[in-house]
């Protein structure tokens with residue numbers, strides 16, 4: 271039996287628990303969370319085997335400890351663990367979105383000879399809590415592993431075995447490299463999404479319903495503004511220098527854009543948008559960050575009852591299986607956009623033909 275304590279049974283802790291429970295033989299999961307309702311739900315739905323008491327009480331029973339709370343609580347947990355009589359050979363890992371400060375905070379444990387391997391799955395959602403947990407969340411996504419000390423090859427391999435049911439792709443990285451990469455690819459986009467939403471609130475302060483007019487552009491750019499405020503405050507404050515540098519760089523770029531518009535420099539604007547298009551096109555049709563190699567088909571879906579059922583019914587009748595289905599945009603009385611994801615190019619092509627036969631057309635590749 272391998273006893274695993276998971277502290278923080280939210281989206282990430284819950285999704286990890288689902289994978290480990292199903293995929294690791296002999297895993298016994300003890301769940302901890304400050305939210306009692308989440309714990310009860312996790313126990314009742316079989317996500318965990320036992321509701322724990324608290325970290326100080328349960329950590330000494332663990333072979334592996336996974337800290338999946340917001341970053342500040344992860345740092346506080348290291349202090350609690352440092353006072354515990356942990357099993358020899360225990361592995362402590364976390365899922366926090368920043369790593370430099372987290373690994374520094376783990377020093378108190380490392381000094382006692384405890385094995386700490388930071389972790390960060392590069393997949394998630396704007397949704398929070400155990401009810402949003404998803405066993406496929408990490409499939410094919412990158413999963414950063416950040417050993418706090420050199421020569422941790424054996425525990426590293428063991429941790430990968432425990433996390434293997436996620437089907438994530440493990441990538442070892444230093445804390446500094448990690449915080450820079452995710453600063454660019456995750457933290458900056460979240461700051462921009464929140465700023466964009468706040469800008470609209472201010473622009474529309476006298477006509478709040480105007481926001482309803484938003485189409486795909488605004489919605490695509492701002493989904494992540496619905497993420498948990500506490501989690502994101504922690505992330506930015508524990509990667510402060512990097513995100514401030516990125517913001518300064520970004521402001522400089524916006525000023526260049528402003529200048530090109532001010533002097534009616536169309537050539538500069540074309541170059542600007544063309545450079546962005548080439549780079550962005552190079553990461554489609556893959557779902558960025560997760561499930562590379564899947565094939566998306568975007569179709570217009572008429573605004574009438576049963577239209578989506580008709581699409582899925584025809585695809586099933588044609589022997590096609592969907593990996594994912596998502597409504598990207600729905601507008602009253604006109605077409606909406608449906609994203610259909612297939613596992614192969616051949617399946618996508620067959621679906622295009624099947625749907626064309628019922629007058630449902632592809633809108634973008």
Ligand SMILES: NC(=O)c1ccc[n+]([C@@H]2O[C@H](COP(=O)([O-])OP(=O)(O)OC[C@H]3O[C@@H](n4cnc5c(N)ncnc54)[C@H](O)[C@@H]3O)[C@@H](O)[C@H]2O)c1
Pocket residue numbers: 277278279280281282283302303304305308338339340341343365366367368390391392393394395396397398399400498501505
């Ligand atoms: N959401 C994402 O997209 C994502 C992706 C990768 C990593 N992460 C990181 O993983 C961690 C968890 O994120 P999440 O999305 O699962 O958040 P979440 O809000 O869904 O879950 C966090 C859970 O921790 C619990 N919690 C908070 N403080 C606690 C404490 N002191 N003791 C015990 N439980 C406590 C909360 O009640 C909640 O159930 C964060 O550090 C986050 O930065 C998030």
Ligand SMILES: O=C(O)C(=O)C[C@]1(C(=O)O)C=C[C@@H](O)C=C1
Pocket residue numbers: 366367391392393394395396397455456457494497559
């Ligand atoms: O897909 C989302 O909603 C996310 O925000 C996931 C996301 C990101 O891509 O920025 C958020 C935080 C993480 O640490 C890793 C992934």
